[in-house]
Amino acid sequence: xxxxxxxxxxxxxxxxxxxxxxxxxxxxxxxxxxxxxxxxxxxxxxxxxxxxxxxxxxxxxxxxxxxxxxxxxxxxxxxxxxxxxxxxxxxxxxxxxxxxxxxx
Amino acid sequence: xxxxxxxxxxxxxxxxxxxxxxxxxxxxxxxxxxxxxxxxxxxxxxxxxxxxxxxxxxxxxxxxxxxxxxxxxxxxxxxxxxxxxxxxxxxxxxxxxxxxxxxxxxxxxxxxxxxxxxxxxxxxxxxxxxxxxxxxxxxxxxxxxxxxxxxxxxxxxxxxxxxxxxxxxxxxxxxxxxxxxxxxxxxxxxxxxxxxxxxxxxxxxxxxxxxxxxxxxxxxxxxxxxxxxxxxxxxxxxxxxxxxxxxxxxxxxxxxxxxxxxxxxxxxxxxxxxxxxxxxxxxxxxxxxxxxxxxxxxxxxxxxxxxxxxxxxxxxxxxxxxxxxxxxxxxxxxxxxxxxxxxxxxxxxxxxxxxxxxxxxxxxxxxxxxxxxxxxxxxxxxxxxxxxxxxxxxxxxxxxxxxxxxxxxxxxxxxxxxxxxxxxxxxxxxxxxxxxxxxxxxxxxxxxxxxxxxxxxxxxxxxxxxxxxxxxxxxxxxxxxxxxxxxxxxxxxxxxxxxxxxxxxxxxxxxxxxxxxxxxxxxxxxxxxxxxxxxxxxxxxxxxxxxxxxx
Numbered sequence: 086x087x088x089x090x091x092x093x094x095x096x097x098x099x100x101x102x103x104x105x106x107x108x109x110x111x112x113x114x115x116x117x118x119x120x121x122x123x124x125x126x127x128x129x130x131x132x133x134x135x136x137x138x139x140x141x142x143x144x145x146x147x148x149x150x151x152x153x154x155x156x157x158x159x160x161x162x163x164x165x166x167x168x169x170x171x172x173x174x175x176x177x178x179x180x181x182x183x184x185x186x187x188x189x
Numbered sequence: 190x191x192x193x194x195x196x197x198x199x200x201x202x203x204x205x206x207x208x209x210x211x212x213x214x215x216x217x218x219x220x221x222x223x224x225x226x227x228x229x230x231x232x233x234x235x236x237x238x239x240x241x242x243x244x245x246x247x248x249x250x251x252x253x254x255x256x257x258x259x260x261x262x263x264x265x266x267x268x269x270x271x272x273x274x275x276x277x278x279x280x281x282x283x284x285x286x287x288x289x290x291x292x293x294x295x296x297x298x299x300x301x302x303x304x305x306x307x308x309x310x311x312x313x314x315x316x317x318x319x320x321x322x323x324x325x326x327x328x329x330x331x332x333x334x335x336x337x338x339x340x341x342x343x344x345x346x347x348x349x350x351x352x353x354x355x356x357x358x359x360x361x362x363x364x365x366x367x368x369x370x371x372x373x374x375x376x377x378x379x380x381x382x383x384x385x386x387x388x389x390x391x392x393x394x395x396x397x398x399x400x401x402x403x404x405x406x407x408x409x410x411x412x413x414x415x416x417x418x419x420x421x422x423x424x425x426x427x428x429x430x431x432x433x434x435x436x437x438x439x440x441x442x443x444x445x446x447x448x449x450x451x452x453x454x455x456x457x458x459x460x461x462x463x464x465x466x467x468x469x470x471x472x473x474x475x476x477x478x479x480x481x482x483x484x485x486x487x488x489x490x491x492x493x494x495x496x497x498x499x500x501x502x503x504x505x506x507x508x509x510x511x512x513x514x515x516x517x518x519x520x521x522x523x524x525x526x527x528x529x530x531x532x533x534x535x536x537x538x539x540x541x542x543x544x545x546x547x548x549x550x551x552x553x554x555x556x557x558x559x560x561x562x563x564x565x566x567x568x569x570x571x572x573x574x575x576x577x578x579x580x581x582x583x584x585x586x587x588x589x590x591x592x593x594x595x596x597x598x599x600x601x602x603x604x605x606x607x608x609x610x611x612x613x614x615x616x617x618x619x620x621x622x623x624x625x626x627x628x629x630x631x632x633x634x635x636x637x638x639x640x641x642x643x644x645x646x647x648x649x650x651x652x653x654x655x656x657x658x659x660x661x662x663x664x665x666x667x668x669x670x671x672x673x674x675x676x677x678x679x680x681x682x683x684x685x686x687x688x689x690x691x692x693x694x695x696x697x698x699x700x701x702x703x704x705x706x707x708x709x710x711x712x713x714x715x716x717x718x719x720x721x722x723x724x725x726x727x728x729x730x731x732x733x734x735x736x737x738x739x740x
Contacts, residue, residue, distance in 0.1 A: 086389075086392075103230050106233050107399045124392065127398050128393055130503050131232075131239070145390070145504060145507055146390035147389070151511075179496060179506065186304075186314045187313065
């Protein structure tokens with residue numbers, strides 16, 4: 086399980102690098118973020134929530150049953166939109182209202 | 190490498206749950222200078238990076254702090270400190286109210302009361318709980334935060350703490366910090382045993398993989414008394430995603446069933462360790478795999494679960510969605526994790542008094558590093574941070590500023606430059622970490638042996654860990670991050686030796702799986718209703734048995 090960063094989308098703000106609890110993300114010479122230690126990701130998705138241009142995707146490793154989908158979030162007001170892009174091109178979106186508590 | 194010297198009144202090592210709250214408490218109640226050193230960035234560091242969706246330690250209507258302490262004592266089969274549990278429990282609700290005031294979303298009923306889950310839990314949206322806590326600390330004018338500074342050791346002379354040494358991971362200064370009081374709030378130890386999926390997804394573990402036992406190791410190295418390291422924690426989790434099971438068991442009432450569809454949980458008992466043990470036993474008897482029976486939950490429940498997991502363990506929602514195996518149609522497979530040492534769940538950690546003062550003068554411990562008070566969870570860690578902060582302020586009134594001796598600065602500088610200039614070792618810190626995990630897995634009761642060990646296997650484990658410690662002396666680091674990895678490995682190896690010594694000392698099996706001793710498979714209340722404590726003196730772990738005081 087780890088993340089991918091789209092270098093073409095990255096604007097080099099460094100927020101993903103700052104927030105990573107494992108200090109696993111670095112900036113290259115052109116100030117583009119990349120995951121330096123992909124095997125060390127905990128899957129917390131902190132970097133994904135920070136990225137202002139939605140350039141980071143989270144996926145499950147094949148060794149833990151991953152099937153190749155990619156997850157990212159988009160923030161719109163109080164709504165955190167969780168977007169799952171499946172390998173067949175279909176999308177699933179789950180909107181979480183950040184003002185609402187878990188019910189279970 | 191340049192050296193930066195800092196003086197402060199209070200040094201807090203680790204800006205996680207307990208550390209942030211301790212800083213806020215000390216800042217709001219004094220004009221003392223407080224410094225937090227955090228090896229990552231406090232916004233999302235530590236256990237709460239992804240969030241939580243319930244507060245598991247809360248005194249619900251009609252219950253008392255004593256009830257909570259009783260529950261913890263029972264779950265630990267009597268090996269816990271009632272005095273610590275009570276002082277913590279008394280603060281659980283006030284820290285919760287404070288978090289709500291700061292913006293934490295808590296589910297309320299039509300009368301404005303918190304909606305409870307069972308007798309001790311309340312439901313929240315805790316996705317942003319860490320940024321919220323970090324913000325509280327950042328707003329205090331007398332709190333200084335050094336992000337990406339990894340504390341590698343504390344300085345102690347005549348059993349009094351003088352400060353600490355740190356390395357900047359990004360821009361390489363060597364920090365010498367002098368402090369009048371020091372709080373260790375680093376979290377427990379993950380990564381000492383081989384994890385469930387040791388390949389690409391090796392960090393998909395229950396506990397924060399960046400919690401490497403640093404605080405424990407610093408205490409052990411300087412002869413602090415430690416307690417109950419044999420009471421390891423093993424979490425019962427959703428298979429592969431290692432996501433929480435409490436939301437399914439308590440939230441939608443899912444029972445543990447084996448592959449024949451039989452509910453087995455009653456057969457083995459319902460304490461935390463028994464729930465893991467039952468699952469291991471059913472698998473061993475050929476009735477696995479085991480599941481939480483979610484099939485048949487309502488669509489509304491299913492949709493809520495998808496959201497709830499996004500707020501704490503997004504892997505699980507991604508797994509459900511991409512596989513199409515939704516919990517209403519498919520039961521959720523479960524497994525036990527590798528063992529961790531974590532004082533917020535079991536009783537391992539520093540031996541402290543009710544002020545959370547350790548046996549080293551001026552050194553305090555709160556949260557997962559503090560021993561004797563299991564089932565702290567988030568609110569208990571906040572409560573301990575608060576208690577320690579008030580105690581440190583009191584201590585500052587009587588104490589003197591710490592002074593770190595020059596020879597100690599020199600020896601740490603020498604050690605660091607050694608790692609940066611070493612050559613000739615065929616190994617990396619990562620390779621030795623894998624070797625350590627294999628040793629612990631095979632000989633100290635890991636997943637491989639269904640958590641079982643014997644005195645003979647522990648002797649082999651200890652011998653191998655000592656060999657790995659020697660090999661770690663000649664590791665080479667190219668940069669400060671690699672240097673941190675070397676220190677993290679060495680911290681874990683130090684913790685391993687203490688775990689092995691404790692497992693060997695308790696001649697009984699009081700907690701299944703947590704300490705499953707093949708030589709002594711029964712519980713022995715007559716002889717072993719005692720704390721196993723230890724001190725590391727002259728290179729050896731000295732065991733001290735202490736009475737569990739009667740209530």
